Amino acid sequence: MNNDTYHIPVLLEESIAGLNINPQGNYVDVTFGGGGHSKEILKNLVTPGHLYAFDQDADAERNIIDDECFTFVRSNFRYIKNFLRYHNVEEVDGILADLGVSSHHFDEEERGFSFRFDAPLDMRMNTRATKTAADIINNYTQDDLADVFYLYGEFRNSRQIASKIVRARAESPILTISQFIELTTPLFKPQRLKKELAKAFQALRIEVNQEMQALKEMLEGAIKVLKPGGRLVVITYHSLEDRMVKNLFKTGNIEGKLEKDFYGKVISPIKAINNKVIIPSDTELNRNPRSRSAKLRIAEKL
Numbered sequence: 601m602n603n604d605t606y607h608i609p610v611l612l613e614e615s616i617a618g619l620n621i622n623p624q625g626n627y628v629d630v631t632f633g634g635g636g637h638s639k640e641i642l643k644n645l646v647t648p649g650h651l652y653a654f655d656q657d658a659d660a661e662r663n664i665i666d667d668e669c670f671t672f673v674r675s676n677f678r679y680i681k682n683f684l685r686y687h688n689v690e691e692v693d694g695i696l697a698d699l700g701v702s703s704h705h706f707d708e709e710e711r712g713f714s715f716r717f718d719a720p721l722d723m724r725m726n727t728r729a730t731k732t733a734a735d736i737i738n739n740y741t742q743d744d745l746a747d748v749f750y751l752y753g754e755f756r757n758s759r760q761i762a763s764k765i766v767r768a769r770a771e772s773p774i775l776t777i778s779q780f781i782e783l784t785t786p787l788f789k790p791q792r793l794k795k796e797l798a799k800a801f802q803a804l805r806i807e808v809n810q811e812m813q814a815l816k817e818m819l820e821g822a823i824k825v826l827k828p829g830g831r832l833v834v835i836t837y838h839s840l841e842d843r844m845v846k847n848l849f850k851t852g853n854i855e856g857k858l859e860k861d862f863y864g865k866v867i868s869p870i871k872a873i874n875n876k877v878i879i880p881s882d883t884e885l886n887r888n889p890r891s892r893s894a895k896l897r898i899a900e901k902l
């Protein structure tokens with residue numbers, strides 16, 4: 601499999617421009633995937649410039665780039681600060697995060713990310729992790745299940761979904777995508793079925809991979825390791841991620857609480873570079889429909 605089929609990079613030019621690369625600086629791509637963004641960053645670097653790329657998925661390792669300016673770190677990006685320190689890096693000039701899963705995840709049937717296929721309910725990005733989507737569906741309490749669908753899928757009928765799952769699993773475990781679809785389809789409006797299933801899968805995926813917690817920790821770590829003037833560039837794909845990033849870039853904290861000093865000046869370690877979110881052009885959308893929900897935000901460390 602080549603990189604073109606693994607994943608087409610999204611908002612490539614815009615995100616590289618946002619990094620404002622210093623050729624001899626240290627950079628981090630926390631979501632390596634098919635390496636599309638990393639390759640573009642490397643084109644702009646010369647020794648001693650260096651790029652550290654993180655991915656928690658073993659499959660991404662097949663895209664590792666043979667370049668003396670490149671180091672791959674197989675880890676969850678929530679540990680960004682510790683792993684950089686392990687590589688003797690205390691400060692960096694720029695960090696790029698292109699969140700979520702890659703096309704590779706959706707296209708690999710057995711990973712269980714896509715409702716286009718029937719497969720075990722898995723959805724782990726890190727296959728060394730123990731909790732799968734099936735574990736959540738079969739073991740979470742009804743209240744916890746309702747919370748997952750409400751918080752991460754924004755379903756108004758989350759309690760109904762949870763109750764149906766709990767009743768069905770009392771008869772026999774729910775282990776496959778087809779079982780899950782058969783069970784939940786009657787709860788969704790037929791004309792919105794694909795959208796609702798996509799949201800339900802997104803909710804499970806976020807919980808399996810603890811995506812919101814990992815994002816919060818990565819963003820907090822990223823701000824700590826950025827040099828003054830360093831750039832943080834983030835591409836999000838759903839409103840929950842985007843809200844967290846937007847809050848942070850506006851106020852300096854995830855909650856979005858404005859803190860001001862005695863003179864009324866906002867106290868924040870970063871400032872947003874683009875107040876208006878950057879989205880893919882029509883040309884990019886035509887070329888790569890999977891880029892349609894992408895939103896790019898850029899901030900600078902003060």
Ligand SMILES: C[S@@+](CC[C@H](N)C(=O)[O-])C[C@H]1O[C@@H](n2cnc3c(N)ncnc32)[C@H](O)[C@@H]1O
Nearest residue numbers: 609631633634635636637655656657676677698
């Ligand atoms: C949208 S893809 C990135 C694609 C990449 N920019 C490219 O051009 O090919 C996101 C990647 O980040 C990885 N990922 C998501 N969450 C992660 C986390 N918490 N820690 C490490 N890697 C993560 C996924 O495994 C996936 O390969």
